[in-house]
Amino acid sequence: MKALDIIHDEHRALGAVLQAFGFVLDGIRDGRFEPDFALLAAMIEYITQVPDKLHHPKEDDYLFVKMRERIPAAAALLDQLEAEHAEGARRTAALRGALVHYQGIGPAVFAEFEAAARTYLAASWSHVNREETELLPLARTGLAAQDWAEIDAAFEANKSPWSGPAGEFRALFSRIVNMVPSPMGVGASASAKG
Numbered sequence: 001m002k003a004l005d006i007i008h009d010e011h012r013a014l015g016a017v018l019q020a021f022g023f024v025l026d027g028i029r030d031g032r033f034e035p036d037f038a039l040l041a042a043m044i045e046y047i048t049q050v051p052d053k054l055h056h057p058k059e060d061d062y063l064f065v066k067m068r069e070r071i072p073a074a075a076a077l078l079d080q081l082e083a084e085h086a087e088g089a090r091r092t093a094a095l096r097g098a099l100v101h102y103q104g105i106g107p108a109v110f111a112e113f114e115a116a117a118r119t120y121l122a123a124s125w126s127h128v129n130r131e132e133t134e135l136l137p138l139a140r141t142g143l144a145a146q147d148w149a150e151i152d153a154a155f156e157a158n159k160s161p162w163s164g165p166a167g168e169f170r171a172l173f174s175r176i177v178n179m180v181p182s183p184m185g186v187g188a189s190a191s192a193k194g
Helices: 002-029 037-070 072-105 107-142 145-156 170-179
Strands: none
Touching: 002 037, 002 107, 002 145, 002 170, 037 072, 037 107, 037 145, 037 170, 072 107
16 A cells, blocks of 8 residues: 555645645735745646646546445545546646736736635645545555555656656755745745845
């Protein structure tokens, strides 16, 4: 069941970016931070690349398939989670568009960008929570060792959610951590309003 550890780690990595995203939004809204469009774009890139293109496809194509075969009672939950995966991809596209609009127009449309971001954040936290509290316990008890062998092989391709299968996300994750103002990140306080 190595895949379970990898899923938990991927959720933690995503959670760190989501939490930092909320922190940055709070700082901009409250006037503590100037908008850092490079940081916001990096966060959106991470939540687009890692969950939408790496994490969710492995769940859909391996874990969910095996669960449908072995645990018929999980069908409704799996349908819901797959729909949330598809909706997440649409939300990240909307979020990218809202960021371009915010960057082009300026502070007058921050509320629109923030609304799109908060919608994404709330849906993502709800989704991760559902997987952690409902899906993964069901998979742990309902799948056999031979099922896990296939699933583990698929997830082993990305042992480190902090870096990605070929290390392509390491620099992006590090850039985000280095740009987010403290205490959430290690970014210089110069990005904060004095």
